[in-house]
Protein backbone atom coordinates (compact mmCIF):
# COMPACT_ATOMS: atom_id res chain seq x y z
CA UNK A 1 0.00 0.00 0.00
CA UNK A 2 2.76 2.40 0.93
CA UNK A 3 4.62 1.71 -2.31
CA UNK A 4 1.45 2.29 -4.20
CA UNK A 5 0.91 5.57 -2.36
CA UNK A 6 4.39 6.74 -3.26
CA UNK A 7 3.88 5.66 -6.84
CA UNK A 8 0.60 7.51 -7.08
CA UNK A 9 2.13 10.53 -5.43
CA UNK A 10 4.79 10.58 -8.15
CA UNK A 11 2.05 10.32 -10.76
CA UNK A 12 0.27 13.25 -9.17
CA UNK A 13 3.47 15.30 -9.23
CA UNK A 14 3.89 14.35 -12.88
CA UNK A 15 0.39 15.63 -13.58
CA UNK A 16 -1.12 12.17 -13.95
CA UNK A 17 -3.90 13.03 -11.52
CA UNK A 18 -6.37 10.11 -11.19
CA UNK A 19 -5.64 8.97 -14.74
CA UNK A 20 -4.26 5.55 -13.91
CA UNK A 21 -6.11 4.89 -10.67
CA UNK A 22 -9.77 5.51 -11.37
CA UNK A 23 -10.27 2.77 -13.94
CA UNK A 24 -8.56 0.27 -11.64
CA UNK A 25 -10.88 1.00 -8.73
CA UNK A 26 -12.08 -2.31 -7.40
CA UNK A 27 -14.27 -3.05 -4.40
CA UNK A 28 -12.23 -6.08 -3.36
CA UNK A 29 -8.85 -4.42 -3.56
CA UNK A 30 -7.26 -2.62 -0.64
CA UNK A 31 -6.22 0.45 -2.51
CA UNK A 32 -6.01 4.14 -1.98
CA UNK A 33 -9.35 5.87 -1.89
CA UNK A 34 -10.39 8.90 -3.84
CA UNK A 35 -10.42 10.78 -0.53
CA UNK A 36 -6.72 10.05 -0.02
CA UNK A 37 -6.02 11.06 -3.58
CA UNK A 38 -7.86 14.30 -3.01
CA UNK A 39 -5.67 14.86 0.01
CA UNK A 40 -2.57 14.22 -2.07
CA UNK A 41 -3.90 16.64 -4.65
CA UNK A 42 -4.34 19.23 -1.90
CA UNK A 43 -0.80 18.42 -0.79
CA UNK A 44 0.46 19.05 -4.32
CA UNK A 45 -1.43 22.36 -4.44
CA UNK A 46 0.17 23.34 -1.13
CA UNK A 47 3.62 22.53 -2.45
CA UNK A 48 3.18 24.54 -5.65
CA UNK A 49 0.73 27.24 -4.65
CA UNK A 50 1.45 27.94 -0.98
CA UNK A 51 0.26 29.75 1.00
CA UNK A 52 -3.32 28.44 0.81
CA UNK A 53 -5.67 28.07 3.78
CA UNK A 54 -4.98 24.62 5.18
CA UNK A 55 -8.17 22.60 5.57
CA UNK A 56 -8.48 20.66 8.78
CA UNK A 57 -7.84 17.02 8.03
CA UNK A 58 -8.62 14.18 10.40
CA UNK A 59 -5.93 11.56 10.97
CA UNK A 60 -6.36 8.34 9.01
CA UNK A 61 -5.94 4.85 10.44
CA UNK A 62 -2.58 3.39 9.37
CA UNK A 63 -4.38 0.05 8.86
CA UNK A 64 -2.05 -2.00 11.08
CA UNK A 65 -1.85 -5.74 10.37
CA UNK A 66 -3.62 -7.90 12.99
CA UNK A 67 -1.32 -9.00 15.82
CA UNK A 68 -1.14 -12.71 16.68
CA UNK A 69 -0.17 -14.25 20.00
CA UNK A 70 -1.50 -11.48 22.27
CA UNK A 71 -5.01 -12.82 22.86
CA UNK A 72 -6.57 -16.26 22.91
CA UNK A 73 -10.16 -16.89 21.78
CA UNK A 74 -12.41 -19.67 23.03
CA UNK A 75 -16.05 -20.50 22.34
CA UNK A 76 -18.21 -19.58 25.34
CA UNK A 77 -21.64 -20.25 23.80
CA UNK A 78 -22.79 -21.45 20.39
CA UNK A 79 -25.94 -22.07 18.38
CA UNK A 80 -27.01 -18.44 18.06
CA UNK A 81 -28.52 -17.24 14.79
CA UNK A 82 -27.05 -13.88 13.77
CA UNK A 83 -26.43 -12.61 17.32
CA UNK A 84 -26.30 -8.79 17.33
CA UNK A 85 -25.67 -7.72 20.91
CA UNK A 86 -24.88 -9.02 24.36
CA UNK A 87 -25.09 -7.52 27.83
CA UNK A 88 -24.05 -8.94 31.21
CA UNK A 89 -26.72 -9.23 33.88
CA UNK A 90 -25.64 -8.44 37.48
CA UNK A 91 -25.66 -12.20 38.30
CA UNK A 92 -23.07 -12.91 35.58
CA UNK A 93 -25.49 -14.38 33.05
CA UNK A 94 -25.67 -12.83 29.59
CA UNK A 95 -28.66 -11.47 27.72
CA UNK A 96 -28.19 -11.81 23.96
CA UNK A 97 -30.22 -10.73 20.93
CA UNK A 98 -30.52 -12.62 17.64
CA UNK A 99 -31.32 -10.46 14.62
CA UNK A 100 -34.27 -12.58 13.38
CA UNK A 101 -36.16 -11.40 16.49
CA UNK A 102 -35.21 -13.56 19.46
CA UNK A 103 -33.64 -12.80 22.80
CA UNK A 104 -32.11 -15.40 25.11
CA UNK A 105 -30.34 -15.70 28.43
CA UNK A 106 -26.98 -17.47 28.43
CA UNK A 107 -26.07 -19.02 31.77
CA UNK A 108 -22.61 -18.91 33.33
CA UNK A 109 -21.71 -22.21 31.66
CA UNK A 110 -22.65 -20.94 28.20
CA UNK A 111 -26.02 -22.75 27.93
CA UNK A 112 -28.76 -20.95 25.99
CA UNK A 113 -32.28 -20.46 27.33
CA UNK A 114 -35.37 -20.79 25.16
CA UNK A 115 -36.20 -17.51 23.38
CA UNK A 116 -37.86 -15.02 25.74
CA UNK A 117 -41.53 -14.24 25.15
CA UNK A 118 -42.74 -10.68 24.77
CA UNK A 119 -40.24 -9.38 22.19
CA UNK A 120 -42.03 -7.02 19.76
CA UNK A 121 -42.42 -7.97 16.10
CA UNK A 122 -39.40 -6.85 14.09
CA UNK A 123 -38.62 -6.39 10.41
CA UNK A 124 -35.96 -9.09 9.97
CA UNK A 125 -34.65 -8.18 6.54
CA UNK A 126 -31.23 -7.07 5.23
CA UNK A 127 -29.65 -5.22 8.18
CA UNK A 128 -32.94 -5.01 10.08
CA UNK A 129 -34.24 -7.12 12.94
CA UNK A 130 -33.81 -7.26 16.70
CA UNK A 131 -30.63 -5.28 17.29
CA UNK A 132 -29.21 -3.82 20.53
CA UNK A 133 -30.04 -4.52 24.16
CA UNK A 134 -29.24 -2.37 27.20
CA UNK A 135 -30.00 -2.64 30.91
CA UNK A 136 -31.53 0.17 32.90
CA UNK A 137 -28.86 1.84 35.12
CA UNK A 138 -31.14 0.79 38.02
CA UNK A 139 -31.71 -2.72 36.65
CA UNK A 140 -31.00 -4.34 40.03
CA UNK A 141 -34.11 -2.58 41.39
CA UNK A 142 -36.44 -2.36 38.37
CA UNK A 143 -35.26 -5.20 36.05
CA UNK A 144 -35.93 -3.00 32.99
CA UNK A 145 -34.37 -4.07 29.69
CA UNK A 146 -34.27 -1.82 26.60
CA UNK A 147 -34.16 -3.16 23.06
CA UNK A 148 -33.63 -1.41 19.73
CA UNK A 149 -35.00 -2.93 16.55
CA UNK A 150 -36.25 -2.35 13.03
CA UNK A 151 -39.97 -1.80 13.48
CA UNK A 152 -42.20 -2.59 10.50
CA UNK A 153 -44.59 0.17 9.35
CA UNK A 154 -47.24 0.66 6.67
CA UNK A 155 -46.51 -0.92 3.29
CA UNK A 156 -42.85 -1.87 3.04
CA UNK A 157 -41.65 0.77 5.44
CA UNK A 158 -39.68 0.43 8.66
CA UNK A 159 -37.83 2.54 11.17
CA UNK A 160 -35.61 2.20 14.22
CA UNK A 161 -37.62 1.79 17.42
CA UNK A 162 -36.87 1.30 21.11
CA UNK A 163 -38.99 -0.69 23.57
CA UNK A 164 -38.50 -1.55 27.20
CA UNK A 165 -39.89 -4.28 29.39
CA UNK A 166 -39.32 -5.95 32.73
CA UNK A 167 -37.22 -9.09 32.62
CA UNK A 168 -39.35 -11.81 34.17
CA UNK A 169 -39.11 -15.59 34.14
CA UNK A 170 -38.69 -16.54 30.47
CA UNK A 171 -40.23 -13.34 29.20
CA UNK A 172 -40.22 -9.59 28.88
CA UNK A 173 -43.22 -8.20 30.75
CA UNK A 174 -45.20 -4.98 30.33
CA UNK A 175 -43.39 -4.14 27.11
CA UNK A 176 -43.79 -0.49 26.03
CA UNK A 177 -42.52 1.12 22.83
CA UNK A 178 -40.78 4.27 24.05
CA UNK A 179 -39.35 5.63 20.78
CA UNK A 180 -40.13 5.40 17.06
CA UNK A 181 -37.88 7.02 14.48
CA UNK A 182 -39.82 9.36 12.17
CA UNK A 183 -40.44 8.99 9.32
CA UNK A 184 -40.59 5.29 8.51
CA UNK A 185 -39.24 4.69 5.01
CA UNK A 186 -38.73 1.76 2.65
CA UNK A 187 -35.57 -0.34 2.62
CA UNK A 188 -33.78 -2.65 5.01
CA UNK A 189 -30.52 -0.84 5.68
CA UNK A 190 -28.91 1.63 8.10
CA UNK A 191 -30.93 1.28 11.29
CA UNK A 192 -28.11 2.35 13.63
CA UNK A 193 -29.64 1.15 16.93
CA UNK A 194 -26.90 1.18 19.55
CA UNK A 195 -28.30 2.04 23.01
CA UNK A 196 -26.18 3.64 25.75
CA UNK A 197 -27.11 5.31 29.02
CA UNK A 198 -25.39 8.54 30.02
CA UNK A 199 -24.32 9.30 33.60
CA UNK A 200 -27.33 11.58 33.99
CA UNK A 201 -29.67 8.65 33.28
CA UNK A 202 -30.70 9.72 29.78
CA UNK A 203 -30.65 7.18 26.95
CA UNK A 204 -28.77 7.79 23.72
CA UNK A 205 -30.02 5.97 20.63
CA UNK A 206 -27.78 5.95 17.56
CA UNK A 207 -29.52 5.85 14.21
CA UNK A 208 -28.78 5.63 10.52
CA UNK A 209 -29.80 7.54 7.41
CA UNK A 210 -31.74 4.47 6.15
CA UNK A 211 -29.31 4.27 3.19
CA UNK A 212 -31.35 5.75 0.33
CA UNK A 213 -32.26 8.92 2.27
CA UNK A 214 -28.84 10.34 3.07
CA UNK A 215 -29.80 14.00 2.46
CA UNK A 216 -32.17 13.83 5.43
CA UNK A 217 -29.21 13.42 7.81
CA UNK A 218 -28.93 17.24 7.47
CA UNK A 219 -32.68 17.84 7.95
CA UNK A 220 -33.53 18.58 11.58
CA UNK A 221 -37.24 17.85 10.97
CA UNK A 222 -36.36 14.21 10.16
CA UNK A 223 -35.22 11.48 12.52
CA UNK A 224 -32.93 9.96 9.90
CA UNK A 225 -29.14 10.17 10.38
CA UNK A 226 -29.38 11.45 13.97
CA UNK A 227 -28.25 10.45 17.42
CA UNK A 228 -31.09 11.08 19.83
CA UNK A 229 -31.31 11.59 23.59
CA UNK A 230 -34.42 10.59 25.50
CA UNK A 231 -35.47 9.87 29.06
CA UNK A 232 -35.89 6.18 29.96
CA UNK A 233 -39.70 6.51 29.57
CA UNK A 234 -39.29 7.97 26.05
CA UNK A 235 -40.02 11.58 27.01
CA UNK A 236 -37.65 14.28 25.77
CA UNK A 237 -35.24 16.01 28.20
CA UNK A 238 -35.96 19.74 28.36
CA UNK A 239 -32.27 20.60 28.01
CA UNK A 240 -31.85 18.84 24.63
CA UNK A 241 -30.09 21.11 22.10
CA UNK A 242 -33.07 21.50 19.75
CA UNK A 243 -35.89 21.33 22.32
CA UNK A 244 -38.27 24.19 21.62
CA UNK A 245 -36.78 25.06 18.22
CA UNK A 246 -39.50 25.17 15.56
CA UNK A 247 -39.00 22.76 12.66
CA UNK A 248 -36.55 20.58 14.60
CA UNK A 249 -37.22 17.26 16.32
CA UNK A 250 -36.62 17.83 20.04
CA UNK A 251 -35.07 14.40 20.67
CA UNK A 252 -32.07 15.13 18.39
CA UNK A 253 -28.68 15.23 20.12
CA UNK A 254 -26.41 15.44 17.04
CA UNK A 255 -26.87 15.15 13.29
CA UNK A 256 -25.18 14.55 9.96
CA UNK A 257 -24.52 10.87 10.71
CA UNK A 258 -24.56 7.99 8.21
CA UNK A 259 -25.01 4.80 10.25
CA UNK A 260 -23.80 4.91 13.85
CA UNK A 261 -23.52 1.41 15.29
CA UNK A 262 -20.85 1.79 18.00
CA UNK A 263 -21.33 3.93 21.09
CA UNK A 264 -19.88 4.12 24.58
CA UNK A 265 -19.41 6.72 27.29
CA UNK A 266 -15.87 7.56 28.33
CA UNK A 267 -15.49 6.27 31.91
CA UNK A 268 -13.60 9.39 33.10
CA UNK A 269 -14.95 12.30 31.08
CA UNK A 270 -18.52 11.01 30.68
CA UNK A 271 -18.29 12.04 27.02
CA UNK A 272 -20.14 10.09 24.32
CA UNK A 273 -17.90 8.36 21.76
CA UNK A 274 -19.20 6.68 18.62
CA UNK A 275 -18.04 4.96 15.46
CA UNK A 276 -20.14 5.18 12.32
CA UNK A 277 -20.12 3.27 9.08
CA UNK A 278 -19.03 5.46 6.22
CA UNK A 279 -19.35 4.54 2.59
CA UNK A 280 -16.19 3.11 1.04
CA UNK A 281 -13.25 4.52 3.02
CA UNK A 282 -15.27 6.71 5.38
CA UNK A 283 -15.72 5.00 8.76
CA UNK A 284 -15.41 7.63 11.49
CA UNK A 285 -14.61 7.89 15.20
CA UNK A 286 -16.45 10.85 16.72
CA UNK A 287 -17.35 12.20 20.13
CA UNK A 288 -20.72 13.71 19.28
CA UNK A 289 -21.60 16.83 21.25
CA UNK A 290 -24.97 18.48 21.74
CA UNK A 291 -26.38 20.16 18.64
CA UNK A 292 -23.33 19.63 16.42
CA UNK A 293 -23.32 18.61 12.77
CA UNK A 294 -21.08 15.67 11.83
CA UNK A 295 -21.25 16.42 8.14
CA UNK A 296 -22.82 13.48 6.32
CA UNK A 297 -23.44 13.54 3.37
CA UNK A 298 -21.91 16.99 2.73
CA UNK A 299 -18.44 16.13 4.01
CA UNK A 300 -16.95 12.64 4.25
CA UNK A 301 -13.66 10.84 3.70
CA UNK A 302 -15.47 8.05 1.88
CA UNK A 303 -16.68 7.60 -1.67
CA UNK A 304 -19.70 5.76 -2.96
CA UNK A 305 -19.45 2.04 -3.61
CA UNK A 306 -19.42 2.93 -7.32
CA UNK A 307 -16.35 5.09 -6.69
CA UNK A 308 -18.37 8.29 -7.21
CA UNK A 309 -17.61 11.34 -5.08
CA UNK A 310 -20.04 12.15 -2.27
CA UNK A 311 -20.90 15.71 -1.24
CA UNK A 312 -18.47 18.61 -1.29
CA UNK A 313 -15.22 17.26 0.12
CA UNK A 314 -13.75 16.41 3.50
CA UNK A 315 -14.14 19.65 5.46
CA UNK A 316 -16.60 22.53 5.72
CA UNK A 317 -17.23 25.42 8.07
CA UNK A 318 -19.83 24.53 10.68
CA UNK A 319 -19.29 20.80 10.33
CA UNK A 320 -17.24 18.67 12.70
CA UNK A 321 -14.20 16.66 11.69
CA UNK A 322 -14.04 13.08 12.91
CA UNK A 323 -11.40 12.33 15.55
CA UNK A 324 -10.04 9.61 13.22
CA UNK A 325 -11.15 7.75 10.13
CA UNK A 326 -10.60 4.38 8.49
CA UNK A 327 -9.83 3.83 4.83
CA UNK A 328 -10.10 0.95 4.13
CA UNK A 329 -13.03 0.61 6.51
CA UNK A 330 -13.39 -1.68 9.53
CA UNK A 331 -17.22 -1.82 9.35
CA UNK A 332 -17.73 -1.10 13.07
CA UNK A 333 -20.12 -2.92 15.38
CA UNK A 334 -20.18 -2.63 19.18
CA UNK A 335 -17.61 -0.77 21.27
CA UNK A 336 -16.55 -0.39 24.89
CA UNK A 337 -14.03 1.48 26.96
CA UNK A 338 -12.07 -1.28 28.65
CA UNK A 339 -11.88 -0.90 32.45
CA UNK A 340 -10.96 -4.43 33.59
CA UNK A 341 -7.91 -6.00 35.22
CA UNK A 342 -7.34 -8.96 32.88
CA UNK A 343 -5.64 -6.77 30.26
CA UNK A 344 -3.84 -4.20 32.47
CA UNK A 345 -2.26 -2.39 29.51
CA UNK A 346 -5.64 -1.90 27.88
CA UNK A 347 -7.27 0.19 30.64
CA UNK A 348 -9.08 3.19 29.23
CA UNK A 349 -8.66 1.95 25.67
CA UNK A 350 -11.50 1.74 23.16
CA UNK A 351 -12.30 -1.73 21.84
CA UNK A 352 -14.39 -1.91 18.67
CA UNK A 353 -15.77 -4.93 16.84
CA UNK A 354 -15.13 -5.06 13.11
CA UNK A 355 -17.44 -6.87 10.70
CA UNK A 356 -15.11 -6.50 7.74
CA UNK A 357 -12.38 -7.71 7.75
CA UNK A 358 -13.57 -9.20 11.07
CA UNK A 359 -11.37 -8.04 13.97
CA UNK A 360 -11.16 -6.66 17.44
CA UNK A 361 -9.76 -3.13 17.07
CA UNK A 362 -8.05 -1.43 20.03
CA UNK A 363 -7.49 2.32 20.16
CA UNK A 364 -5.27 4.02 22.72
CA UNK A 365 -6.34 7.62 23.29
CA UNK A 366 -4.11 10.45 24.38
CA UNK A 367 -5.49 13.94 24.97
CA UNK A 368 -8.67 13.03 23.11
CA UNK A 369 -6.84 11.79 20.01
CA UNK A 370 -5.93 8.32 18.79
CA UNK A 371 -2.31 7.62 19.76
CA UNK A 372 -2.19 3.99 18.61
CA UNK A 373 -4.31 1.35 16.89
CA UNK A 374 -3.86 -2.40 17.21
CA UNK A 375 -5.94 -5.22 15.80
CA UNK A 376 -6.55 -8.78 17.02
CA UNK A 377 -8.58 -11.90 16.23
CA UNK A 378 -7.68 -11.77 12.54
CA UNK A 379 -7.27 -15.56 12.63
CA UNK A 380 -10.95 -16.01 13.58
CA UNK A 381 -12.03 -14.83 10.13
CA UNK A 382 -15.48 -14.07 11.51
CA UNK A 383 -17.58 -10.91 11.52
CA UNK A 384 -17.61 -9.48 15.04
CA UNK A 385 -20.95 -7.87 15.90
CA UNK A 386 -20.61 -6.77 19.51
CA UNK A 387 -18.02 -6.43 22.25
CA UNK A 388 -18.53 -6.47 26.01
CA UNK A 389 -16.36 -6.76 29.09
CA UNK A 390 -17.28 -9.59 31.45
CA UNK A 391 -17.33 -9.36 35.26
CA UNK A 392 -14.06 -11.38 35.06
CA UNK A 393 -12.44 -8.57 33.02
CA UNK A 394 -12.27 -10.85 29.99
CA UNK A 395 -13.70 -9.68 26.68
CA UNK A 396 -16.73 -11.30 25.12
CA UNK A 397 -17.67 -10.84 21.47
CA UNK A 398 -20.49 -12.22 19.33
CA UNK A 399 -19.92 -13.41 15.78
CA UNK A 400 -22.35 -12.51 13.00
CA UNK A 401 -23.13 -15.92 11.54
CA UNK A 402 -26.18 -18.09 10.95
CA UNK A 403 -24.39 -20.36 13.42
CA UNK A 404 -23.03 -17.56 15.55
CA UNK A 405 -21.33 -17.81 18.91
CA UNK A 406 -20.12 -15.90 21.91
CA UNK A 407 -16.34 -15.92 21.96
CA UNK A 408 -14.42 -15.24 25.17
CA UNK A 409 -11.11 -13.46 24.68
CA UNK A 410 -8.32 -13.73 27.25
CA UNK A 411 -4.65 -12.80 27.32
CA UNK A 412 -2.63 -15.45 25.47
CA UNK A 413 -0.50 -15.89 28.60
CA UNK A 414 -3.49 -16.96 30.75
Ligand SMILES: [Ca+2]
Pocket residue numbers: 256284294295296299300320321322
Ligand atom coordinates in the same frame (compact mmCIF):
# COMPACT_ATOMS: atom_id res chain seq x y z
CA1 LIG B 1 -18.69 12.94 9.69
